[in-house]
Amino acid sequence: MIESYLAIPPLLGVLGLLVALGIFLVMNSFPEGDEKVKKIGDQIHLGAMTFMKTEYTYLSLFALVVIILVYLSLGQDTALAVLAGALSSSIAGWIGMYSATKANVRTATAASQSGAESALSVAFYGGSIMGLCVASLGLIGLGSLYYILSGDAHSIEGFAMGASIVALFSRVGGGIYTKSADVGADLVGKIEAGIPEDDPRNPGVIADNVGDNVGDIAGMGSDIFESYCGSMVACIAIASTYAITSDFAQADKEGMMFLPLALASIGLIASIIGIVIVRLFSKSSPANAMRWGTMGAPLIFIIAAYYLTNFLVESNPLPGSDGLDVWLAVVCGSVGGIAIGLITEYYTGSSPVIKIAEAGQTGPATVMITGLSVGMQSVVLPIACIILIIFISTQLTGLYGVGIAAVGMLSTVGITMAIDAYGPVADNAGGIAEMAGMPSETRVITDELDEQGNTTAAIGKGFAIGAAALAALAIISAFVETVSANRAEPLELILSNPTVLIGIFIGGAIPFLIASITMTAVGDAAFEMINEIRRQFKEIPGLLEGNAEPDTEKCVDIATSAALKKMLLPGIIAVSAPPLVGLGIGAEALGGLLAGGLLVCVLMALFMANAGGAWDNAKKYIEKGNLGGKGTDTHSAAVVGDTVGDPFKDTSGPSMNILINVMAIVSLVIAPLL
């Protein structure tokens, strides 16, 4: 009976990919625009693909070393799983980027030729392809592996490890890329040369637009992919450690291990329905279409999950709980994710933003103080949500509950990611419209789309942090269970054990170190970019007058090589810390490291993402004409906040999510060695 289930997730994944292909064909049939637009689009597309190719080269070498080490220490199946995870994530990122950089020009052209509704459709198609790829490739990869390895939990864990290594490189590398290009292009172009944002004379502007794709689409996608697979793997691992008793048969255990894949499968269907809803409603009211889609998909998922969970868990009861309890944990995660997103929206979009903007009236220092203060305050409510989710889900079904809540939060990743990825596509379209000299009406449309995209992106970031936190916690729980299952006596991480304490302090210091390294990396890379743009303005005759073309490729190259060079050190620290501490000091210290790392990563991720988002929007609030608008001292002060916020929200902050997940999954994978 169970056997026939096992094929469903990968098959549904294939269906999801086919839907994505269909959407791609529809999107690709939209007109690309005139020669000028086409050329700009090609430059961005090529820049993004060049980055991906170079990144994947570095990544392959890094992954190869990891896979060999895994093969030697943990055997062939785990090594295969790492490879499968890395490949699935890479393919999802590649397809997503490819499509997004096809969708951006078509969005700009649609905005100028057919108006807002059509532009929204194209941009949303672009995002949907990424969303469906993430969800589908997760199901295909993890589902097939589960099928092939017949649910061998230990080996399957490698899949999440492979995905997390790709995420680390994409998120950190992408984050450094996008911000060095952004800061460099803005500083020389807008401030020194006094030309507008996205002006085609600026040599850094293509790199800036490439960066949006690299960071916000490929980086974000791999981040979510990793949490998505990590939470499923954690559930499988936790369920696999349950001992068989007279009440709890082997078949029951297998069913529980299968539940996350089953939930993700109906989540994919719900996401596809959600995408259809957005499509249907966008004709009458584009503004509400997204809201209906984002709310509709989880609702459908929750209802379907009720029947599925009761069906699967009725015959597979957890000790002390029934199907309803498991379903409630799923609901808890799903609702909690939305709640964290909405809180993020408040802190990066409402009165705190106005407070920061007003602080600009007394200069950049008060903008900084207010923004930092808002960021620090903004951690409290999301942490409260996480606490509630932990409390409720563990009360319902023990530590498995945390994992299944994370799966609940992430199952509708198809639609969530679609809406996240839509933002940068719209943002790019705006840039292309500016560079191609499209009429201002077009820019108004793309600006509106972009603004909406910024809000959904803020919600997406909050959601990603919440999901990553729960996924990491579930993986850590699985780590403890796995180590315990392999030992004579269970692994007890007692806080008053000095070894655990030492681990906690190590785990707390690592995020600060990684944040520091990535902040510095953006500064250094931006510095190279600034020098190159300055050089071109000086040495290329007629460039500023618009009579010569900038060498945009050079800037793309600088951002690419800087990003890839600088991401190696954080990558090595993240991947090597768990084996060093685990094998060097012991499993207790490693458990402490994960706990300290989890706490500090979640706090820093929320702090940095929300402070950065709030600064960004405070600047935009002033640019809309409030408090004197552009060109005032208040605006200059807000620009300082935004510049500091850039690496906060797009480089260092997001790398915190990945950091804890990488450390957690590497620990889980090496658990049999401890």
Next chain:
Amino acid sequence: MIESYLAIPPLLGVLGLLVALGIFLVMNSFPEGDEKVKKIGDQIHLGAMTFMKTEYTYLSLFALVVIILVYLSLGQDTALAVLAGALSSSIAGWIGMYSATKANVRTATAASQSGAESALSVAFYGGSIMGLCVASLGLIGLGSLYYILSGDAHSIEGFAMGASIVALFSRVGGGIYTKSADVGADLVGKIEAGIPEDDPRNPGVIADNVGDNVGDIAGMGSDIFESYCGSMVACIAIASTYAITSDFAQADKEGMMFLPLALASIGLIASIIGIVIVRLFSKSSPANAMRWGTMGAPLIFIIAAYYLTNFLVESNPLPGSDGLDVWLAVVCGSVGGIAIGLITEYYTGSSPVIKIAEAGQTGPATVMITGLSVGMQSVVLPIACIILIIFISTQLTGLYGVGIAAVGMLSTVGITMAIDAYGPVADNAGGIAEMAGMPSETRVITDELDEQGNTTAAIGKGFAIGAAALAALAIISAFVETVSANRAEPLELILSNPTVLIGIFIGGAIPFLIASITMTAVGDAAFEMINEIRRQFKEIPGLLEGNAEPDTEKCVDIATSAALKKMLLPGIIAVSAPPLVGLGIGAEALGGLLAGGLLVCVLMALFMANAGGAWDNAKKYIEKGNLGGKGTDTHSAAVVGDTVGDPFKDTSGPSMNILINVMAIVSLVIAPLL
């Protein structure tokens, strides 16, 4: 035999106070200066005393509520101990402030009349009185209580709780006071009106100088006092939970409980010797005098501790360790404290500072990014020191080792605090010299003293954080032991217990909340100050021309009432969180709260203190003429960093130390109720 020991610590404390009185009389015999200087000195003195009086009024009410609650729930002895702790800390702070505000005018006058050597002496005398008061009153209070209560550990814990409540108010209130006055006076005076720092026409300048005393002398003193007593109390509490066995007699246990008081006693003597060393060497080389004093005192202490520990612990062996082990733990703490101080000196005084200053060439945003990055990076090595101390000391003597290492670090607090408090006295003297229009040669001398003071203050801050971290950890250990001793089964804080996890997240979020509240408080209070100073410049005719006097008292009042209003909320959160979580959710959650709080408080304290110190010194580096010097854009950019750094290093950062200690000690005191 033990009985006769018990009277030594309080008697030595009285001796220490007599030495402090002697130093006061010598210091007070230095000439106060002419009428103008005297008047300025009086204004600062009165402002400081007014603040202290108002603060102590609020504090008394708050303490009264706490004492009544403690009396009702834990009995008379504990309530008495809380009162004694609060009184001892208050008296130390009051005497220290009184003396410091007498020493500042005399330092300025000595600098103008007798030169550098004499000025150094007076300033150092001023600091020494504070140092000796902290050390002596700790011994008198805690020693007498130990004598009176015959070593009843539970009741004695109240002493540290009383001290920590005073510290909370002094540090947070003082921090808000000093920075609101500083930011307000600088912003309107230096930037808007274009008059120099400490110009007598600026109505906020007296409040600014009062603030240095309030924050850096009284605040810092109460902070160190609290760690000093907290670490001793923790050792007493941990030792008191040891069960009597055939190998371990009642007398042994009492000896171990007495050891921290004995170590602090010889630490006081070593400090007095250190002060004499500084005095002797300051004639030949004032620059080296302090170094010899700071290094000499711990050295003497370590040697004396060897004999003392071996004597006491030979007859009171800890299970599995001998006297040498305990002594090594003491050495480990003493050396570790110096190491953390030196690391702090590096990050706030060497190449990282130059890097921040150079980042000023590309504007305030890069100053911010570089400073934040330096601050984040600066946590790594101090955390490594703390890890080493934990590892070594617990290997040597178990969790008692962490407590006794903290005692080792803090025993020579007399000299450490003397050198810390010397800085603000010198700083004040510089301000007075400027206000009184003393010749520029005088200003050169006071500037030199001030600069040296800044370095020692940076070391002192690092030291304070390290000491607070260890003290808190020791108190937390005592909490776990105490709860376990009161229960049928021991309190096991297992990380994979969801209740513990929830506590960890609560504990991690509280420091962010407090940091946010205190950052905002500085901003709000500074805003009131700015408006008042602007009003006076506008409404008092002839003020800017130097023909009329500013209403400095009004500014002092504003800073006082703002600071006291704003410190209530953080105080209430810190004191009420442990009983709410402990009684509401349980001891496991409270244990988690303390662990999460400890980790995040230490990280944030180091991050904020070091980033703030580095920004401050980057500005000073430019002001010395580097990178173009004052008046350049680079300087303006560095000023932005310094302004953000002010609340970081003097308000929010230092409140982190106290926060974790308050939460820990309140938890320990309420442990019998759980």
